[in-house]
Amino acid sequence: MTNVTIIGAGNMGSAVAGIALAGGNGVQVLAREADKAEVNPQVTAGVVGDTITGDVVVFALPYPAVSEVLDTYAGQLDGKILVDLTNPLDFSTFDDLVVPADSSAAAQFAAQVPGAHVLKALNTNFAATLTTGSVGDATTTVLIAGDDADAKATFAAIIEGGGLNAVDAGSLKRARELEALGFLQLTLAAGEKISWAAGFALIK
Amino acid sequence: MTNVTIIGAGNMGSAVAGIALAGGNGVQVLAREADKAEVNPQVTAGVVGDTITGDVVVFALPYPAVSEVLDTYAGQLDGKILVDLTNPLDFSTFDDLVVPADSSAAAQFAAQVPGAHVLKALNTNFAATLTTGSVGDATTTVLIAGDDADAKATFAAIIEGGGLNAVDAGSLKRARELEALGFLQLTLAAGEKISWAAGFALIK
Numbered sequence: 318m319t320n321v322t323i324i325g326a327g328n329m330g331s332a333v334a335g336i337a338l339a340g341g342n343g344v345q346v347l348a349r350e351a352d353k354a355e356v357n358p359q360v361t362a363g364v365v366g367d368t369i370t371g372d373v374v375v376f377a378l379p380y381p382a383v384s385e386v387l388d389t390y391a392g393q394l395d396g397k398i399l400v401d402l403t404n405p406l407d408f409s410t411f412d413d414l415v416v417p418a419d420s421s422a423a424a425q426f427a428a429q430v431p432g433a434h435v436l437k438a439l440n441t442n443f444a445a446t447l448t449t450g451s452v453g454d455a456t457t458t459v460l461i462a463g464d465d466a467d468a469k470a471t472f473a474a475i476i477e478g479g480g481l482n483a484v485d486a487g488s489l490k491r492a493r494e495l496e497a498l499g500f501l502q503l504t505l506a507a508g509e510k511i512s513w514a515a516g517f518a519l520i521k
Numbered sequence: 522m523t524n525v526t527i528i529g530a531g532n533m534g535s536a537v538a539g540i541a542l543a544g545g546n547g548v549q550v551l552a553r554e555a556d557k558a559e560v561n562p563q564v565t566a567g568v569v570g571d572t573i574t575g576d577v578v579v580f581a582l583p584y585p586a587v588s589e590v591l592d593t594y595a596g597q598l599d600g601k602i603l604v605d606l607t608n609p610l611d612f613s614t615f616d617d618l619v620v621p622a623d624s625s626a627a628a629q630f631a632a633q634v635p636g637a638h639v640l641k642a643l644n645t646n647f648a649a650t651l652t653t654g655s656v657g658d659a660t661t662t663v664l665i666a667g668d669d670a671d672a673k674a675t676f677a678a679i680i681e682g683g684g685l686n687a688v689d690a691g692s693l694k695r696a697r698e699l700e701a702l703g704f705l706q707l708t709l710a711a712g713e714k715i716s717w718a719a720g721f722a723l724i725k
Contacts (some may be wrong), residue, residue: 340680351712375695389578412692412694417622418622418623419622419623420620446572452724453658453659453660453722453724454657454658455657455658455659455722455724462694476613483711484714484715485712485714486705486708486709486714487708487712490616491705491708493564493701494701494702494704494705495705496699497701497702497704497705498698498701498705500698501690501695501698501699501701501702504690504691504695504698504721505688505690507687510688510689510690510725511688511723511724511725512725515724515725516723516724517721517722517723518657518721518723518724519709519715519720519721519722520656520659520715520719520720520721520722521714521715521716521719
């Protein structure tokens with residue numbers, strides 16, 4: 318059992334909370350606004366600014382909101398496992414990422430909090446596929462990239478404890494490719510080529 | 522029916538030839554070496570340097586080999602639909618693409634042959650999934666990016682005529698994301714996370 322803090326109470330945050338709860342982990346959810354605070358009685362609810370109790374912290378926020386939250390917790394995240402699930406798109410055009418072409422949102426966050434173990438994960442999964450645990454007939458796979466093997470194993474165990482598949486996608490450098498995949502999948506859904514409850518399934 | 526020329530007689534070239542033949546298209550296969558020339562009697566076989574008879578030309582070659590072949594046919598490719606299926610990896614490290622981070626192999630080829638309609642496609646499909654037509658239980662989907670809608674529709678019809686799914690993945694700018702996806706999928710197979718007969722299936 319791991320204590321997991323999820324920052325953000327939207328669709329992605331709720332889906333990740335469900336996975337962590339299904340595996341018997343302790344779950345704290347910190348909303349950005351008090352009126353969005355989690356009402357699930359299994360969850361310890363709070364707002365951003367409250368003390369983080371988790372050893373694993375999932376930032377279930379839009380890309381532009383993460384950096385400010387990292388600042389809010391400056392000095393309190395060292396040694397923790399931080400999970401970045403953002404897709405740093407220019408949502409006004411759906412035609413570009415807003416991070417440098419040779420970098421990634423995850424790399425930026427890792428540079429901002431060098432004492433933490435940053436993972437890129439969950440950004441290639443639509444919330445519905447995390448909640449149902451499937452993409453079509455296939456079990457949902459969460460791809461995890463990061464530079465710390467123990468951190469990846471800890472987070473993989475949380476995902477697998479919730480009944481989903483976890484696959485090690487390599488070093489944090491691969492966040493660039495995971496963000497490209499997330500970007501592509503978003504454009505396909507926005508263009509109605511696929512539904513928001515489907516997308517790319519990883520077949521082994 | 523469309524006349525299709527496939528340059529390259531390896532696994533990918535053979536798989537694409539099979540798809541085009543299944544749909545009743547005319548197929549010419551040009552090998553780089555005479556002793557690799559196609560022996561399938563349904564196919565018009567030849568070697569690079571022979572006159573291209575297809576209106577659609579699939580470059581089923583490793584990335585480093587394409588540019589020289591484009592030079593060989595300088596002035597003879599205008600108006601044709603060129604399909605780039607390369608994954609421009611540094612195969613010595615499996616850790617980088619060898620094209621600029623903000624560009625793609627397809628964009629480079631399009632700049633080299635500005636009179637042709639360049640499509641990025643097939644680079645996210647392992648050869649085995651093109652031959653069997655499936656990725657796990659799902660029908661294989663060929664993602665097609667390009668700037669010319671008619672060219673994309675023509676190539677999509679060839680893919681669908683062979684029993685596979687085709688999905689318009691947007692403008693040629695999306696080649697960057699398709700190449701990232703192909704890169705990621707190759708690293709997963711090379712790392713034995715998935716088999717060379719599986720990979721990402723697109724579920725609608």
